[in-house]
Amino acid sequence: MNSDSLLVPTITKSERVIGHIKHQSEDFIVCEKIDENHILDPRIETYNLPGKKGLFLHFVLIKNNIDTSVALDWISNLWKVERNDLSIAGTKDKRAFTAQRVSLWGVKRRYEEGNLKEITLPKIKTKSFCFRIKDIRLGDLWGNAFDITIRRIPTEATIIQSSLETKIREINDFGYLLNSFGQQRFGKIRPITHLVGEKLLLGEVREALKIYVGKSYGTESQEALDARKLYWETENPQDVLKIIPDQMHIEKKILKYLQKHKNYERVFLSLPLQFQKLFIHAYQAYIFNKYLKIRYNEYSKNLCEPLFGEKIIDNVSYAPLIGNKTELTGQSKEIYSKILENEEVSLHDFNRSLAVKLGSRGSYRALGMKAHNLLINDIAEDELNPGKFKVNLSFELRKGSYATEVLKEILSQG
Incomplete structure (x- = not known):
């Protein structure tokens, strides 16, 4: 599956700035905001x-x-x-x-x-x-406050300033951006969390562990690729443990458990609880992103007016985040029925015992998000990339919203 299919397209129309984020970890500062x-x-x-x-x-x-x-x-x-x-x-x-x-x-x-x-x-x-x-x-x-430096911008400071001011005005005029789940929800290097979640949802725990340990992507080190390939082909934990890199902490833990137990569900449930819940939640996020795309493109672009089956909270529409307690009605049910049919899963799958253990209750999620206090703090020459410029931005998001979904409206990573 192409990782782009996991994401929701941009909605603003003005030109984006060409640049790069996360050149170094200190360029992406995340401050947890407990309350005001x-x-x-x-x-x-x-x-x-x-x-x-x-x-x-x-x-x-x-x-x-x-x-x-x-x-x-x-x-x-x-x-x-x-x-x-x-x-x-x-x-x-x-x-x-x-x-x-x-x-x-x-x-x-x-x-x-x-x-x-x-x-x-x-x-x-x-x-x-x-x-x-x-x-x-x-x-x-409450949410998170972000302080982000975009680097390797090829245009001059005055042009950057003008482009960003135009973009921020457009974002503010929209009021709400699409509150989709970002790439990191599915895995930045290996977008597989939703694939593991789908197998867990269907009760196929052995296949879920095989995907988590063995499914590889070319962006990893050769040592990691070799270890994953060996497990994918043999499912032999003893042989894989001989070559697996030390930094693959969770994979090593799974393989060591598999040496002792062939009860795959027991192995999975031995992992940290918050880690266990990551995967079905990722699959719920994947389904929600599909819902958001269809809803916005085919039904209504108004994020402040609910469809039948959604609800309004604080002037923004909320749609079901599907789970074992979800009751679907109206247009919301119509959209989700199409998605679940294409995915070859059903609401009943969320009621399987393992899915219930892993917290697949479901809830509601806002369709729109606001970038609060979106500011340009500084534009300067990029000391790490001679001949280029950098810009520092800051903004705040409510809990559950992703900074990368704001940045993709602003930034084209050319």
Whole structure:
């Protein structure tokens, strides 16, 4: 499947700026915004975390160019705590410099005895320990604030300024951009999370693990490609473990479990809970993106006026994010019925026992998103790319919305 088919096209018409993001991780800064008064910026030293005193450890995780799940694995190993006891409000981009809250249960005595130290490593740091009455749950945030540098822009500063001002006016005039799930929801290097999710939804756990470990894309290292190819052809964990690169942490964990157990569902359920839920949620996101494209192109471009079967919240239309508790009606049902028929799945598949365990309830998701406080902060010569220019932008998004979906309206990566 072409990864472009996972995404929703742009809707603004003015010319986009040619440039590149994430030249280095510090060019993509993500600050978790807990509420109107608390923003966690990875560039500052101390934080005041909200909440009443209690038994859950809360701390700030600063990470740089590392996947959220890998960072949490490191913390689990270094502190010798259960991985599932670490909770976050949401994942952050891998190739980025990010700050977010994490909660952990059952370590207050260790902390009081001085046996729980802050972690300071090149890729991760833990800061601002405090104890609060509640743990952190998925979605416990207002959203995220972004500070992004676009590099390797070939045009002059005055032209960049004019183009960006035109684009920002157009975005503001639209009011809402399409609130699609971004590429990172499906995997940037290997867009396979929704493929794994589809197999889990159908109860085909062996096939799901085979795709996760064995399906390769040419953008990976040769060592990774060789390991994936060997597993795809043989499904022999012992042989693959001899050649698999160290950085493939989750794959190694799966292969080691497979050496001991041939119960594929048991192997899958031994993985961290938040990681397990990633895949069916990715498949739900894939289906939602298809819904959004059809709805916008064939039914109505008005994101503030619901179709029959959608609902209105805070002046924007919300559509079902399909799951085992979803009840479809009207035009919404009509669109989803076409999609599910083409995908050869049904609503009943979301009621399979494994799908229910993995949190496939479904919900509603806004069809439109606003880029709050979208600003041009600076345009200057690009010190990393002589003869080119760079621009620094900032904006805020509500939880569940993707910065890359704003940037694709602004940026053409030529």
